[in-house]
Amino acid sequence: MAEHASPLTIFYDGACPLCAREIAFYRRRKGAERLNWVDVAQIPADQEVAPGLSRVDALARFHVMEPQGRLISGGRAFAEILARLDAFRPLGRVLRREPLASLLDGAYALFLPLRPRLQRLFGGRAGKPEETDTGARIDACKPAPLRRR
Numbered sequence: 001m002a003e004h005a006s007p008l009t010i011f012y013d014g015a016c017p018l019c020a021r022e023i024a025f026y027r028r029r030k031g032a033e034r035l036n037w038v039d040v041a042q043i044p045a046d047q048e049v050a051p052g053l054s055r056v057d058a059l060a061r062f063h064v065m066e067p068q069g070r071l072i073s074g075g076r077a078f079a080e081i082l083a084r085l086d087a088f089r090p091l092g093r094v095l096r097r098e099p100l101a102s103l104l105d106g107a108y109a110l111f112l113p114l115r116p117r118l119q120r121l122f123g124g125r126a127g128k129p130e131e132t133d134t135g136a137r138i139d140a141c142k143p144a145p146l147r148r149r
C-alpha cells in the first residue's frame with residue numbers, strides 16, 4: 001500500500017514549545033495535508049486520545065496511528081511521518097528498516113529525559129500563523145481538527 005493512500009494520525013503535545021515547532025515544520029511540508037494532526041494538550045485529561053492510548057501516555061511519548069488503528073511510538077513514529085511527506089519519503093522508508101528503526105527508537109529514548117530541559121530553552125511559542133509549501137496558513141498554537149474517514 002502506498003504511504004499516502006490513507007491518512008496517518010499524529011498525536012503531539014502542542015503545549016510543548018519544542019514539539020510544536022517540530023510539528024509546525026512537518027505541517028509546512030508537501031504531503032502534510034494528507035495527515036491528521038491531533039494536539040493532545042487540547043484533549044480533556046479524563047478523555048482517551050484514541051483506542052488504547054491514554055492522554056497521559058500520549059503526552060509522555062510521541063505516537064502515530066495507522067489507518068487500521070495500529071499505534072506506533074517513539075522514533076519509529078517519526079519515520080512514519082517522514083515516509084508520508086513528499087520531500088522526506090525516501091529517508092522515512094530507510095529509517096523504517098532494521099537496524100535503523102531500532103537505532104532511531106534508542107535515540108528517542110535518550111532524548112526523552114532531555115526534553116524538559118530543551119523545552120525550557122525554547123521558552124514560549126510565537127503565535128503567528130505560518131505558511132505551508134502549498135501556501136495554506138497554519139497556526140502551530142491551535143490544534144488541527146481530527147479528520148474523520
